[in-house]
Amino acid sequence: MSIEAEASVVRTARQGGVLVVTIANPPVNALGVAVRQGLLAAVEQADAAAVQAVLIVGEGKAFIAGADIREFGQPAQPPSLPEVCNRIEACGKLVVAAIHGPALGGGLEVAMAAHYRVALPAAKLGLPEVNLGLLPGAGGTQRAPRLMGVRAAAGLMLSGQHLGAHAAFDAGLVDRVAQGADPVAAGLQYAEELLAANAPVRRTRDLAIADKAAALAELDALALETAKKTRGLFSPGKIVECVRAAVELPFDEGLARERALFVQCLESPQRQGLIHAFFAERETAKIPEAKAAAPRPFAAIAVIGGGTMGAGITVSALDVGFTVTMVERDADSIARGQANVEKVYDGLIAKGRMTPEAKAATMARYTPSTSYDAIQDVDLVIEAVFEDIEVKKAVFKELDRVCKSGAVLATNTSYLDIDAIAAATARPQDVIGLHFFSPANIMKLLEIVVPARVSSDVVATAFELAKRMKKIPVRAGVCDGFIGNRILAVYKQAADYIMEDGASPYEIDEAVRGFGYPMGPFQVTDLAGGDIGWATRKRRAATRDPKARYVEVADRICERGWFGQKTGRGFYLYANGARTGMPDPEVLAIVDAERAKKGVTPRKFTPEEIMRRYMAAMVNEGAKVVEEGIALRPLDVDVTFLSGYGFPRHRGGPMKYADMVGLPQVLADLREFAKEDPLFWKPAPLLEKLVAEGRNFDSLNKAA
Numbered sequence: 001m002s003i004e005a006e007a008s009v010v011r012t013a014r015q016g017g018v019l020v021v022t023i024a025n026p027p028v029n030a031l032g033v034a035v036r037q038g039l040l041a042a043v044e045q046a047d048a049a050a051v052q053a054v055l056i057v058g059e060g061k062a063f064i065a066g067a068d069i070r071e072f073g074q075p076a077q078p079p080s081l082p083e084v085c086n087r088i089e090a091c092g093k094l095v096v097a098a099i100h101g102p103a104l105g106g107g108l109e110v111a112m113a114a115h116y117r118v119a120l121p122a123a124k125l126g127l128p129e130v131n132l133g134l135l136p137g138a139g140g141t142q143r144a145p146r147l148m149g150v151r152a153a154a155g156l157m158l159s160g161q162h163l164g165a166h167a168a169f170d171a172g173l174v175d176r177v178a179q180g181a182d183p184v185a186a187g188l189q190y191a192e193e194l195l196a197a198n199a200p201v202r203r204t205r206d207l208a209i210a211d212k213a214a215a216l217a218e219l220d221a222l223a224l225e226t227a228k229k230t231r232g233l234f235s236p237g238k239i240v241e242c243v244r245a246a247v248e249l250p251f252d253e254g255l256a257r258e259r260a261l262f263v264q265c266l267e268s269p270q271r272q273g274l275i276h277a278f279f280a281e282r283e284t285a286k287i288p289e290a291k292a293a294a295p296r297p298f299a300a301i302a303v304i305g306g307g308t309m310g311a312g313i314t315v316s317a318l319d320v321g322f323t324v325t326m327v328e329r330d331a332d333s334i335a336r337g338q339a340n341v342e343k344v345y346d347g348l349i350a351k352g353r354m355t356p357e358a359k360a361a362t363m364a365r366y367t368p369s370t371s372y373d374a375i376q377d378v379d380l381v382i383e384a385v386f387e388d389i390e391v392k393k394a395v396f397k398e399l400d401r402v403c404k405s406g407a408v409l410a411t412n413t414s415y416l417d418i419d420a421i422a423a424a425t426a427r428p429q430d431v432i433g434l435h436f437f438s439p440a441n442i443m444k445l446l447e448i449v450v451p452a453r454v455s456s457d458v459v460a461t462a463f464e465l466a467k468r469m470k471k472i473p474v475r476a477g478v479c480d481g482f483i484g485n486r487i488l489a490v491y492k493q494a495a496d497y498i499m500e501d502g503a504s505p506y507e508i509d510e511a512v513r514g515f516g517y518p519m520g521p522f523q524v525t526d527l528a529g530g531d532i533g534w535a536t537r538k539r540r541a542a543t544r545d546p547k548a549r550y551v552e553v554a555d556r557i558c559e560r561g562w563f564g565q566k567t568g569r570g571f572y573l574y575a576n577g578a579r580t581g582m583p584d585p586e587v588l589a590i591v592d593a594e595r596a597k598k599g600v601t602p603r604k605f606t607p608e609e610i611m612r613r614y615m616a617a618m619v620n621e622g623a624k625v626v627e628e629g630i631a632l633r634p635l636d637v638d639v640t641f642l643s644g645y646g647f648p649r650h651r652g653g654p655m656k657y658a659d660m661v662g663l664p665q666v667l668a669d670l671r672e673f674a675k676e677d678p679l680f681w682k683p684a685p686l687l688e689k690l691v692a693e694g695r696n697f698d699s700l701n702k703a704a
Ligand code: 3H9
Pocket: 027, 028, 030, 062, 065, 066, 067, 068, 069, 070, 081, 082, 102, 104, 105, 106, 107, 109, 128, 129, 132, 134, 135, 136, 137, 138, 140, 279, 282, 283
């Protein structure tokens, strides 16, 4: 790093008796090595110069968003952030931090090492390291409890939540809330007032923690609660240990303890998985079409269909300020559609999360209609009718008839051929797929399915819609099931094989939960309704490879009318409307009967054996999806599963998981399983190629 570059990311300038230190490291002023060096040099300069105070501010939108996450896993470069924070705190001149935007992680640690803090209205203060598998490692675990008390500090670190300016003031994190958006003006004014009042240098390290005995008792309870709530996660428990050190140890020993535990977190595979997830979620929006074309402008949206999906999509659109016209085929259906929308808002009102006035204001942007003519002026249509290609084609013919030229026509489908739907119109360049997940107003994932003839600006518009709706978009190509449901179908099949070969559905669900999923595959089937998968299996029966192994257990269950939770019975028993199912001996008898019919002698599976197969199936299909260009990169597969299918975030997604296990190991597993069933377990050529070349999936993320 040249001197000029160092100088440019941290600038110093004298304003009267104050040395203004400006961090200018776009986009978010992360604390990379040059910033750390610059900050250290600025404090040295302040101590040596004839100034009375130092003001630290950030340029651009952020104060400081934290350590530079890209440096984790690389060799450490001095000075370390703890050193920088300690030096700021030790400064003999009064140090003030003026916070006008995000002050997160290491950013808040810098602010807490300053002697006084002022926040402006757009400030956001937080210690979100836990979301990255880390803990605040630059004194945050020792300084936050001294400023805000043990319980509040632990809560801030364990939740990763951000506090606004006023909440931070109430919590004791900042000393003053100022108006406006200019941190230099607010900071200088505060510094001058402090100087005029002869305010002392006030070091956070010297503040005492009140009532240590009570604090330790609280921490005992919190340790138990955290272990229960964050099952399987590494860093939350370490955060509690650090806070305990803040109470029990002198400051410098507490810092040393924090450092040791921070390094343990840094070296954990969970940190790798979570940081991969953080960047992957930001990469998925970087698609070729967005570089090639600008989105079309849009404000008025139409949703066709008022069922669960249509209503959920409508709520998503209303929530971010769009006007929505909902179209249904008759008066009864549109009344039901409107009721489905209102039900969501009434639920929020009942929980105290929305006022009736806010509901009325939102519903004022909603127009129900039974006529397509009502949508001739809208900019974007999302069709969400029954999942049947003929029904959808008929809707698109109508859209083609009424919609203005240039309107974007989107279909919400989970597996249908969007090229065929586009071909039903005279404007296939305007037709795109938007696969929302249920409930659409809650689930973050949006698969944006790109058919062959769509134009680039329509794809860019769909990504813009996702951004405005605060969804996580993933670009997918057209195939049966796109990225998510196509891969799901394969690992679900693996689960069925494991079941028929000897493990009970309950053992499989338990193994999958043990891996970190909130639910196992058979619980998911029961929740979604067994009839849905049954319909898909019937649809695929004609095209199924006759040589492919087919497990009939689920069909036997569905034939009895046991569709899961909604019928009180599926793979599990749900007595009296219970939401948690109990194992059902009759289901086990069905499984036994099917095994006997196929001549299978059941064998034992350990949870590890179950997961090796489950994951090998998922990764292998993921590799095929990447190879065929259905997903742009492995990270798109990862984000699909993290945000739409409950894949444990700390494992980074299936492809990242495979990289961490090692692709040679995954390939060896597939080859071993292929001895039993060569058709199902045939390794993806991409996987074989990567192993032969000594590469991993991540090498494809970088190349894209
Ligand atoms: C830490 O501090 C550890 C310390 O306790 C101890 C150290 C010893 N580093 O999100 P956006 C990039 S851990 C590097 O799209 P927004 C991001 O990838 C850190 N890069 O914008 C993106 O790049 P690109 C604790 C970062 O306005 C661009 O900036 N801090 C970092 O929606 C814009 O980001 C956190 O966990 C970073 N720290 O949201 C905070 N942060 O344009 C993490 C962002 O190439 N950051 N980038 O895709 C955030 O929560 C949000 O980025 C923020 C802005 C709220 C700041």
